[in-house]
Amino acid sequence: MKKFLNSADTYLTDALAGFAAAHPDLAVDLENRVVTRARGAVPGKVGLVSGGGSGHEPLHTGFVGEGMLDAACPGEVFTSPVPDQVVAAVRAADSGAGVVLVVKNYTGDVMNFDLAAELAGDEGVRVETVLVDDDVAVQDSTFTAGRRGTGATLLVEKIAGAAAVRGDSLEAVAEVGRRVNAASRSFAVALTAGTTPASGRPGFDLPADEIEVGVGIHGEPGRRRERLRPAREIVADMVEAILQDRAPAAGEEVIALVNGLGGTPLSELYLVYGEVARLLGERGVRISRSLVGDYVTSLDMAGCSITLCGADPEMLALWDAPVSTPGLRWGM
Amino acid sequence: MDIELARAWVRAVAVAVEKNREHLSDLDAAIGDGDHGANLNRGFAAAAEAVEALQPETVGAVLVKAGTTLVSKVGGASGPLYGSALRAAGKRLTGASADPAEVAAALAAGLEEVRRLGGAQPGDKTMVDAYTPAVEAFTAAAERGAALAEAAQAAATAAEDGARATEPLQARKGRASYLGERSKGHEDPGAASTALVFRALADTAAAAG
Numbered sequence: 168m169k170k171f172l173n174s175a176d177t178y179l180t181d182a183l184a185g186f187a188a189a190h191p192d193l194a195v196d197l198e199n200r201v202v203t204r205a206r207g208a209v210p211g212k213v214g215l216v217s218g219g220g221s222g223h224e225p226l227h228t229g230f231v232g233e234g235m236l237d238a239a240c241p242g243e244v245f246t247s248p249v250p251d252q253v254v255a256a257v258r259a260a261d262s263g264a265g266v267v268l269v270v271k272n273y274t275g276d277v278m279n280f281d282l283a284a285e286l287a288g289d290e291g292v293r294v295e296t297v298l299v300d301d302d303v304a305v306q307d308s309t310f311t312a313g314r315r316g317t318g319a320t321l322l323v324e325k326i327a328g329a330a331a332v333r334g335d336s337l338e339a340v341a342e343v344g345r346r347v348n349a350a351s352r353s354f355a356v357a358l359t360a361g362t363t364p365a366s367g368r369p370g371f372d373l374p375a376d377e378i379e380v381g382v383g384i385h386g387e388p389g390r391r392r393e394r395l396r397p398a399r400e401i402v403a404d405m406v407e408a409i410l411q412d413r414a415p416a417a418g419e420e421v422i423a424l425v426n427g428l429g430g431t432p433l434s435e436l437y438l439v440y441g442e443v444a445r446l447l448g449e450r451g452v453r454i455s456r457s458l459v460g461d462y463v464t465s466l467d468m469a470g471c472s473i474t475l476c477g478a479d480p481e482m483l484a485l486w487d488a489p490v491s492t493p494g495l496r497w498g499m
Numbered sequence: 500m501d502i503e504l505a506r507a508w509v510r511a512v513a514v515a516v517e518k519n520r521e522h523l524s525d526l527d528a529a530i531g532d533g534d535h536g537a538n539l540n541r542g543f544a545a546a547a548e549a550v551e552a553l554q555p556e557t558v559g560a561v562l563v564k565a566g567t568t569l570v571s572k573v574g575g576a577s578g579p580l581y582g583s584a585l586r587a588a589g590k591r592l593t594g595a596s597a598d599p600a601e602v603a604a605a606l607a608a609g610l611e612e613v614r615r616l617g618g619a620q621p622g623d624k625t626m627v628d629a630y631t632p633a634v635e636a637f638t639a640a641a642e643r644g645a646a647l648a649e650a651a652q653a654a655a656t657a658a659e660d661g662a663r664a665t666e667p668l669q670a671r672k673g674r675a676s677y678l679g680e681r682s683k684g685h686e687d688p689g690a691a692s693t694a695l696v697f698r699a700l701a702d703t704a705a706a707a708g
Binding site: 220243247248249273274275305315366370385389 | 524528532534537538541570571572573574575576577578580616617672673675676677679681
């Protein structure tokens with residue numbers, strides 16, 4: 168393993184210290200591990216808070232700023248934050264209008280955010296939770312913990328963030344967030360495993376000529392392993408899996424996200440996007456908005472995820488609203 | 500069990516987790532993301548330190564403090580699960596000492612909390628598969644009139660058997676459940692760490708003997 172490290176133990180605080188130095192319009196509380204806007208909560212606006220394991224950058228710290236999150240709480244690498252941290256983020260984000268928590272559906276995240284929501288509620292803060300569970304690779308059933316929350320997290324945070332700026336109530340911001348999640352489906356493929364700084368070795372063994380189809384954002388295996396094939400065939404399977412689960416309704420427009428997992432060049436992601444656009448075009452599905460890049464990563468894992476969100480005009484307008492964060496910026 | 504023994508137990512778990520840190524992470528790497536050992540080590544090291552500084556009046560206060568520390572240091576699923584189990588157990592032990600029957604009831608309260616939070620049943624390939632037989636064995640021994648050391652020894656053996664028995668199972672809860680069929684063939688890391696916790700209790704009780 169070759170990584171830029173001082174030591175595995177200080178990886179997170181060193182990274183956050185650098186993040187703070189690079190973004191003076193954000194405030195980074197290194198002790199509590201909470202990232203907020205330097206100017207504090209916006210009076211009268213519903214606060215938006217998210218968090219989860221580190222290692223998925225720019226998610227979530229990179230989405231704090233105008234038009235998106237008010238605070239983020241990064242946990243240890245691939246480990247959810249602790250309740251105290253979430254509560255600190257909620258306090259920072261609350262201006263009296265309440266706080267919406269955006270939580271990815273992973274057992275640890277759900278438990279820690281639930282505990283935090285209870286604690287914050289005890290302090291008198293009104294809290295709503297939006298659970299993100301967009302990954303179709305592992306099927307929901309009575310025997311699993313449900314779908315994983317992955318790429319759609321970005322869409323929920325962007326669109327709910329814009330709704331909060333617009334002045335929507337706590338319930339309305341949460342409602343649009345849930346609507347985005349319900350309309351979103353994702354699927355990921357890994358070409359290589361990522362390496363956590365603590366373990367220093369790849370998270371899973373994947374032979375050089377094989378890919379993991381349906382991988383999770385911590386390297387949790389998906390549906391199957393198969394031989395590496397031309398991108399055209401791999402992407403066709405990914406899009407097929409998504410559309411089989413939720414095909415856009417007639418006339419529905421789609422937001423398409425091709426997301427890198429940290430170790431794949433942008434040129435390859437655009438190549439993948441080209442295949443997605445062609446496949447959807449052939450099916451008569453119209454992509455109204457698109458985004459290509461590293462947004463919800465898994466350290467240095469090579470691979471990509473595809474997220475499709477069937478978007479109504481209101482969601483599209485909120486998507487287009489100005490945003491200014493380290494990881495996402497337009498219209499300002 | 501008295502306050503000193505409770506404190507020694509937390510300390511012994513911290514030592515055992517540190518010693519088995521790599522092993523737990525290896526088990527986790529097979530079915531999760533490989534940080535179970537590192538996370539628990541961080542948590543129990545802090546818990547041992549926290550109870551060392553404590554001047555408690557009850558046995559339960561030691562366990563509640565250890566549990567609270569785990570919740571606020573570990574994160575992930577193991578922080579809330581282990582932390583809430585210890586807190587629930589500790590809340591049952593309101594005296595300066597506890598007899599084996601009281602300890603059995605406290606351990607059972609911890610198990611109840613784990614099952615409530617995680618929604619896991621025996622056979623789901625989780626810590627419940629080690630915790631459940633351990634509580635049953637401890638309770639049976641206590642009902643026979645066994646001393647703490649003997650009951651804890653029975654619980655430790657049952658937890659270790661339970662952990663080993665998770666190897667062929669398919670995970671149905673937690674992150675490992677996303678593996679489906681492929682989770683078979685690996686011992687569950689949560690069950691393995693639960694076995695360490697009960698072995699530490701047995702060793703501590705034997706030493707206090």
